Amino acid sequence: MKRTTLFLGFSFALLGVFCAQQSFAQQHYDVAPRFETIAGNPVSPTNYHKDYLKRFVINQPASVAGVKVYTIANNGRGAAGEWGRAIDSVWNNVTLVKVNPADACASITNGGAISGNWAFIRRGDCEFGEKALKAQQAGAKGVIIANNVTGGPVGMGAGGSGTSVIVPVLMISKEDGDAIETELDASNTVTLSLSPWSLGATHDLGILPSGGALWHAYAIPRYQMASDNGNPGAYQMLTGAFIGNFGTEDETNVKIKNVISFTPDGGSATVLKEDSIEIPSFAVADSIMYGFTDDRTDFHATANGRLDATYTLTYDSTDQREADNEVTFSSYVSDSIYSIGRYDFAAGKPVTTSSFGVTNGESFIWGPMYYMAKGGRAIWRVQFTTSNGSATNPSLSGEAPFNLYVFEWTDADGDSMMTGGELKMVGLATKQFGTTDSSNQIFTAEIGDISEPKYPVIAKANTWYWVAADVPAGWFLGVDGYLNYYPRFFFGTSQATPFRDPYGPLFFGNISTLVTEGSTDQVNLMPFEPYFIGDSARFSQQANGLVPAMPLHMSKEDKTEVRDMPQVFQEISLYPNPASEALQVRLSLTEKSDKVYLSVLDAAGRNIMRIEKQQVLQETFRIPTGTLASGNYYLVINTDKGNTVRKFTVEKK
Numbered sequence: 332m333k334r335t336t337l338f339l340g341f342s343f344a345l346l347g348v349f350c351a352q353q354s355f356a357q358q359h360y361d362v363a364p365r366f367e368t369i370a371g372n373p374v375s376p377t378n379y380h381k382d383y384l385k386r387f388v389i390n391q392p393a394s395v396a397g398v399k400v401y402t403i404a405n406n407g408r409g410a411a412g413e414w415g416r417a418i419d420s421v422w423n424n425v426t427l428v429k430v431n432p433a434d435a436c437a438s439i440t441n442g443g444a445i446s447g448n449w450a451f452i453r454r455g456d457c458e459f460g461e462k463a464l465k466a467q468q469a470g471a472k473g474v475i476i477a478n479n480v481t482g483g484p485v486g487m488g489a490g491g492s493g494t495s496v497i498v499p500v501l502m503i504s505k506e507d508g509d510a511i512e513t514e515l516d517a518s519n520t521v522t523l524s525l526s527p528w529s530l531g532a533t534h535d536l537g538i539l540p541s542g543g544a545l546w547h548a549y550a551i552p553r554y555q556m557a558s559d560n561g562n563p564g565a566y567q568m569l570t571g572a573f574i575g576n577f578g579t580e581d582e583t584n585v586k587i588k589n590v591i592s593f594t595p596d597g598g599s600a601t602v603l604k605e606d607s608i609e610i611p612s613f614a615v616a617d618s619i620m621y622g623f624t625d626d627r628t629d630f631h632a633t634a635n636g637r638l639d640a641t642y643t644l645t646y647d648s649t650d651q652r653e654a655d656n657e658v659t660f661s662s663y664v665s666d667s668i669y670s671i672g673r674y675d676f677a678a679g680k681p682v683t684t685s686s687f688g689v690t691n692g693e694s695f696i697w698g699p700m701y702y703m704a705k706g707g708r709a710i711w712r713v714q715f716t717t718s719n720g721s722a723t724n725p726s727l728s729g730e731a732p733f734n735l736y737v738f739e740w741t742d743a744d745g746d747s748m749m750t751g752g753e754l755k756m757v758g759l760a761t762k763q764f765g766t767t768d769s770s771n772q773i774f775t776a777e778i779g780d781i782s783e784p785k786y787p788v789i790a791k792a793n794t795w796y797w798v799a800a801d802v803p804a805g806w807f808l809g810v811d812g813y814l815n816y817y818p819r820f821f822f823g824t825s826q827a828t829p830f831r832d833p834y835g836p837l838f839f840g841n842i843s844t845l846v847t848e849g850s851t852d853q854v855n856l857m858p859f860e861p862y863f864i865g866d867s868a869r870f871s872q873q874a875n876g877l878v879p880a881m882p883l884h885m886s887k888e889d890k891t892e893v894r895d896m897p898q899v900f901q902e903i904s905l906y907p908n909p910a911s912e913a914l915q916v917r918l919s920l921t922e923k924s925d926k927v928y929l930s931v932l933d934a935a936g937r938n939i940m941r942i943e944k945q946q947v948l949q950e951t952f953r954i955p956t957g958t959l960a961s962g963n964y965y966l967v968i969n970t971d972k973g974n975t976v977r978k979f980t981v982e983k984k
Contacts, residue, residue: 385418386530386537386577387501388654390522395510398540398655400813402484402684404459404493404500407527414493415463415474415500421526422499427451427475429515435462439469446470449523451515453508454479460493463500473499475523477508481675483684483813499525524652528577534648535578536585536613537655541815541876542573543642544623544822546662547702547832549814550670552885555704556632561793564830565702568630571608571623571822572642576615577652585610587622588643593664595636604628613646623822632664660814670882671699671834672811680773681880683716684812688805689839696838696845697808698735698799699879700856706792709886710737712777713760713798716809716880718770725770731943732928732969733800735760735776735881736842737788740795747831751838751850754797756781758788759967761974771809781965784976787886795833797854798881801842812876820857831856835879842938899973905966909982912957916966923948924970932965939964956981 385403389396407417426448431441434455439445450466454476463474478484484502503511514521524530547565560566570589576582591604608622630638641659650656668674673682689695713735719727737758740749760776768774780786790796802808816834823832833856838845845852902919916929927947931939931954939959942952947970954966959981966977 386524386526386528386655388524388530388652389511390424390524390654392514392519392521395507395514395521396654398537398658399503399507400483400540401501401503402486402812403502404463404487404489404496412489414460414489415496416498418499418525418527421524421529421531422449422473423524423526423530424522425449425472425524427511427515427521427523429512430466430469435465439465442469447472449473449475451508451511451521452476453512454502458490458492459487459500459502460490460496463496463498464492467496467498471498473525474501476500476502477512478502478505481505481678483673483682485684485812501525528575529579530577530652532577532651533579534582534650535576535652536582536644536646536650537575537577537652538587538642538644538658539573539575539619540655541813542621542818543640543658543660544569544571544818545640545660545814545816546638546819548662548669548671550663550665550668550674550676550882552667552669552708553632553635553664554708555669556630556664557705558631560631560704562629563702563704563793564627565795565832566630566704567627568604568638568640569623569627569819569822569826570604570606570640570642571621571818572644572658573619573621573818574613574644575619576613576617579615580648581615582613582646582648583611585613585620585644585646588645589624590639590641590643591628591630592639592641593630593632593636594639595632595634598634598636600639603630621818621822623818623825625827635664635666638662638664667885667887668882669701669885671701671816672814672878672880672882674882681714681716681809681882682811682813683771683773683809683880684876686716686718686771686807686809687877687879688718688720688802688807693839694804694841695802696736696799696840696842697802697835697879698797698881700740700833700836701796701798701883703790703792703794703796706790706794707889708790709787709889710758710778710790710796710883711787711886712775712884714773714775714880714882714884715762715800716771716773717800717802718807718809720805720807721770727764727768727770728766729926730764731803732974733762733764733774733776734842735762735778735798735800737778738797738799739791740797742795747856749797749833749836749854749856751845751852751854754846754854756846759784759974759976761967761969763969763971763974770807779974779976782976782978784974790885797836798883799836799838800879800881809880810876811878811880814876814878816878817857833857835877846938897973899970900968900975903968903975903977905977905979909980910956911982911984912955914954914956914966914979914981916952916954917950918947918952918968919949920947920970920972922972924972926971928967928969929954930967930969931959932967933959933962 404415405413405417428448429451433453436457450471587608592600594600644656738754760778762776838854904917929942
């Protein structure tokens with residue numbers, strides 16, 4: 332059965348916790364939503380997504396034409412750190428000219444060609460604000476900066492010159508930049524159009540940026556896709572897309588065609604599913620609509636490869652802006668990488684373009700959710716990036732260890748909502764920051780079983796795993812910045828047989844609050860769960876790509892062997908055990924550790940206390956236990972060179 336549903340632009344949306352997005356190379360707070368007030372009550376703008384969409388299209392030549400993914404120095408929301416001009420007007424069919432020198436780190440020598448046009452600049456060693464200011468001084472009306480590394484566009488810091496820039500400044504990916512630069516070097520004319528919403532065409536429908544439904548994850552290990560995986564709902568492909576009417580006329584007989592195909596590495600594409608969704612009429616006043624099907628596709632793979640979902644939009648009239656009438660979203664079958672966000676397989680790291688934090692200074696726990704249809708494989712390690720939120724001192728050397736947890740989630744009451752009482756901590760990963768570590772680097776942390784860290788966590792079949800970072804107050808966690816799982820989540824909840832497919836659960840608070848035994852604290856299945864399902868504010872926020880960049884590295888076969896860990900601990904003695912009023916911990920290390928952290932977790936994983944010591948080689952620590960209830964506990968020991976866990980018991984006399 333095909334289902335078509337209106338997506339109307341007005342809704343009431345209350346949000347108690349304000350959040351922020353930090354772009355790399357700057358402190359850039361992106362507070363959302365920007366509330367208006369009606370009768371004294373905060374509500375979302377009439378059409379939040381329409382207000383803040385910012386369409387960016389390359390018009391010609393055909394080889395590079397299309398909607399481009401970008402970041403912008405000023406998104407128009409009035410957040411701290413924004414610089415340059417917001418996209419507050421329409422730039423239609425303007426010419427793009429390459430500057431000389433290409434990175435604009437020295438004086439521009441072709442100012443005559445730049446004047447009155449938009450400048451194309453390569454990312455280089457000088458500040459973004461400095462590049463943009465040089466182009467502005469040469470007469471440029473706007474600036475496009477192409478990244479010089481793979482992985483997509485990133486945030487741009489103002490530096491010392493950005494506050495003097497009064498033209499729009501955008502960044503595009505290296506791949507898009509390379510293609511455009513090839514055309515410019517061949518003396519071909521490249522034009523672009525940019526607008527908050529409409530580009531002035533009479534007939535202009537388009538698929539919204541990040542508006543198509545995705546697969547469960549960007550990359551899934553091949554063994555999970557075997558024919559005997561039981562066809563779980565989490566791995567079924569949904570089809571559908573959000574579309575916008577950017578023109579000035581109502582449109583009829585709108586059709587969204589969906590084609591799902593798989594291309595094995597070194598092979599040819601095979602179509603797995605092809606269908607369409609019909610919308611009889613689309614009024615300009617509606618501005619945003621969506622269509623999806625109730626059909627779900629079970630997909631099995633025997634080889635690595637790429638899964639493509641292509642959405643094509645047609646209707647009775649001839650579209651005057653065809654660049655956004657067809658989009659393709661790709662996912663991958665891999666050997667061992669399991670990733671919700673995009674992953675750069677060549678570089679072996681997640682794609683991160685910005686980061687997320689909480690503006691009120693509260694700590695939070697956030698990370699992706701992975702479904703394991705088949706068990707037996709080891710969860711070896713997790714990659715991530717973080718920032719301490721400091722614009723002046725991004726070094727992480729000397730910071731406390733950064734902990735990440737692996738939880739099993741059992742939906743005990745079948746309500747598809749996650750609560751603390753339904754979570755069981757099974758894995759712990761800790762990153763010890765060194766002298767060369769700084770904000771926004773890609774880090775890797777080994778995951779060990781919570782009770783025996785020398786063993787990895789062995790995944791169970793038919794189980795959800797939440798891999799979550801314990802982010803300190805004021806810190807940020809790296810995000811993909813592009814993929815948007817909200818269409819899949821929303822279409823799943825709207826099925827004839829509804830289901831919820833969480834992708835980035837978020838808990839505002841710390842681990843102690845979350846894992847209190849019997850806790851009913853609710854974890855948001857998406858970053859902004861308090862929004863009503865289906866409003867345009869929710870879609871707009873999720874379209875920012877708030878997907879935690881935290882891929883898992885799984886074993887390629889069933890593994891349970893002991894890790895090859897360095898010899899760090901010569902002696903660890905806990906006595907008396909069981910303890911009553913105090914536990915003595917004798918610690919002897921193979922070499923002196925600048926800092927040692929001892930954390931006590933209860934049987935439910937609650938972090939009860941942390942003790943910090945400096946310059947430790949051989950020492951005995953006293954841990955007070957007189958206030959602890961009788962029961963079993965974990966002692967987590969973090970040193971400069973390694974970590975371990977020991978069990979102990981408290982018995983009251």
